Amino acid sequence: MRQPLPYETQVEIFSRFRAQEPEPRGELEHVNAYTLLVAVALSAQATDAGVNRATRALFQVADTPRKMLDLGEEALVEHIRTIGLFRNKARNVIKLSRILVEEHEGEVPSSRAALQALPGVGRKTANVVLNMWWGHPAQAVDTHIFRIGNRTGICPGRDVVAVERAIEDHVPVEFQRHAHHWLILHGRYICKARKPLCANCLIRDLCPFEEKTV
Template sequence: MAKQLDYHTLHEIFTRFRASEPEPKGELEHVNAYTLVVAVALSAQATDAGVNKATRALFQIADTPQKMLDLGEEALIGHIRTIGLYRNKAKNVIKLSRILVEQYDGQVPSSRAALQSLPGVGRKTANVVLNMWWGYPAQAVDTHIFRLGNRSGIAPGKDVDAVERAIEDNIPVEFQQHAHHWMILHGRYICVARKPKCAACIIRDLCQFEDKTL
């Protein structure tokens, strides 16, 4: 694990990220807050591309909690069968849809506690929804961010909660809104798990990773 980088280095890193991608976007396709919750819940242990492929047709016919309930669990399974753990995920989507209809008038709540109370929605999913839909600077730490944070020193931590805290505590406020998107994209396409593409990395001179592939 690298040591935590200092403020000035972090400011320079995120200045470069912002210059290369001023308005980074999450890659999960959605049409409203509800479909975003479903997409993120389905993306656990699956790729965004795989989820998008499965949900394009699904969201055309079930883009609200009530429509999902009307569709039913078996029909939902037919749409998401290509996604890992699809049976359990289908159960959770139906359960959370019922809760949204019965307790929230079919609307997605905007608090982390309320979101995390939904079946299949953990802290990471709640943070993605808070950030992408409600514009709250929440940090959703996935495997890409965890790897990048620890390799580079941007946000080192022994577990995802520690990395989340390191981002919130150390990255300058002006970058907080988009921080996790910049880190996800960098980890997904440049700082990959095997053979990181250090020669193409815009922060390689600031990164503490000792096994650079230059």
């Protein structure tokens, strides 16, 4: 496993990311904290684009926990049928909506522990909501971040929790707020798994990856 890149290199890398995209945004469409939570929960093993196609109509009729309960599980299934594992996800969305209504007055909590106590909400989903809605410097590690964190040495780790901690430990504090968004976008569009677009990479000269593509 690679050693983390030196502090000065991390500063240069994230300075370039920030110069290219000062305010990166997640690509899941939402209108409030609840719809963000639902969208992220639905995105497990699915693409953001696929989730967005399914939720545009859904969120027009169910953008609060109470409205989702009124819609019901079977109607929800029809909205999200194109998303993988849709039945299990629909069940979890109904369950978490009920808990939000009964235990949180219909509001999405701003605590990781409370979020992870909801059905279908793991650490990654909780971190996305904490970061995107509440502005916490929480790091949601997905397959893209895990790959480029180890490939580049920005945040190496043997599992997603280790990579999350590596971001917290080695990425300069001034970049923590948007770090996971910059890394996700870089992994999704440039530092791809099979054929990374190294010729288009703005940190190519700082990356120790030996198998750079032409």
